[in-house]
Amino acid sequence: MKLSYRKKRYILYSLITLIAICIPFININGNQIFLLSFDHKELHLMGIAFNVQELYLMPFLLIMLFIGIFFMTTLGGRIWCGWSCPQTIFRVIYRDLIETKLLKLRKKISDKQQKPTYDTKNVIKKIIAITLFSCIALIASAVFLFYFVPPKEFFAYLSQPLEHKVLLTFWLCIAGFLVFDITFMAENFCIYVCPYARVQSVLYDNDTIMAIYDNGRGGLVYDNVGNLLAPPQKQDKNNECINCHQCVKVCPTHIDIRKGMQLECINCLECVDACTDVMGKLQKPTLVNWSSPNAIQTKTKIKYLRSKTIGYMIVLAIIFGIMLVMGSKKEPVLVNIDRNTQLYEIRKNGAIDNFYIFLFENTDKKDHRYSFEILNQEGIEIIRPHHPIKVESKGKIKEVVILRAKNLAVNNAKNDALLPLKIRIYAIDDSAISIERKSIFVYPKEQVLQKALHSKK
Ligand code: SF4
Ligand code: SF4
Structure with missing residues (x-):
């Protein structure tokens, strides 16, 4: 059935x-x-x-x-x-x-x-x-x-x-x-x-599926401007619509589908069921179908695959692919590195300190302890913090970080040297949690360095 x-x-x-x-x-x-x-x-x-x-x-x-x-x-x-x-x-x-x-x-x-x-x-x-x-x-x-x-x-x-x-x-x-x-x-x-x-x-286009009245079989019920005509069978006895109004009575938005596509139609197909019952009793197929205007007119199958729908599918697949790739790159911890407004501090012994604020955000379900290392500058050491930083699950912590460099062989004759830093931040309790961040280390120009050392003597 x-x-x-x-x-x-x-x-x-x-x-x-x-x-x-x-x-x-x-x-x-x-x-x-x-x-x-x-x-x-x-x-x-x-x-x-x-x-x-x-x-x-x-x-x-x-x-x-x-x-x-x-x-x-x-x-x-x-x-x-x-x-x-x-x-x-x-x-x-x-x-x-x-x-x-x-x-x-x-x-x-x-x-x-x-x-x-x-x-x-x-x-x-x-x-x-x-x-x-x-x-x-x-x-x-x-x-x-x-x-x-x-x-x-x-x-x-x-x-x-x-x-x-x-x-x-x-x-x-x-x-x-x-x-x-x-x-x-x-x-x-x-x-x-x-x-x-x-x-x-x-x-909509002419291949879009909708509730549609077959006026070729049923006969016109309305003229081009929407005026009601004489009942279809009175116009021509071969018209199949018996004007029983079952398709109209059942409509929740109170429209007559025989008038054509209307903004009020919510595609519930109650009218299709109603006409299927009425026409079924007369051993005929329904006059209201769930079909497309082209399929009804040409009596062919509904065209699902057409340039517009294929285009939409391709775009959707591309966006979905991008989302998958981006989703898979999700980082297990978020770290923002901000440099202090003070460029650097020159110590008595000629060491240069740079100051940073690291904002750790643990997006994981578990608490973690984080540490970090400088990957690309061998002469720069971590002065502070001394211990791993504990961040509770979903928690955030700001940490002051001091990095120190001494007697670096850099090109700082005329200008301050800006040394790129590659920092690896990792959880010491979970080897899978490891991310990299970039920042810079500012090393003062030679003249400023010598002047500062001289004044500190
Ligand atoms: S599909 Fe539903 S809303 Fe649209 S005309 Fe038919 S009964 Fe009314
Ligand atoms: S239910 Fe079918 S036969 Fe009855 S009025 Fe509607 S289209 Fe015509």
């Missing part, structure tokens, strides 16, 4: 809901699959934690998101809207499950144009429906926040609500907006508010 699009959508909705709820609870190496924590200034992606200083992946993620949307829309129209958008999923839960199936406030799922009458009994039912959905909205907004605040911390914060008023306010506001949106705004959100509805028509 062939499943209707409605049933396929319900299966997908259940899967998406399950995945969305589970993802924040799945940890890889102690990190979430996705988390954007403003509190910890961290991004978790597929179990890798990126510090706020490492958010170089963020622009790539955004580019991927936008190109992904362009690709998906060019290929499948507003497939996201009808098949994955939380707005549509919540509307199905509220309108079809709670209002229609559970409370019988609406008569049928197949007739979305009939509004409930509000006598006392139905007003009570409406209040019950809104209350039930409010509980779902609270759970949904909590799940949404789990992508910004890890679930464990979320519940810990909620146990002390007065100390975490911002989180509490966010949670209640998101839930409140969801209740208002789903129970009052309904599909008006898709039609008037959602920006995606505005851009979709620009991305």
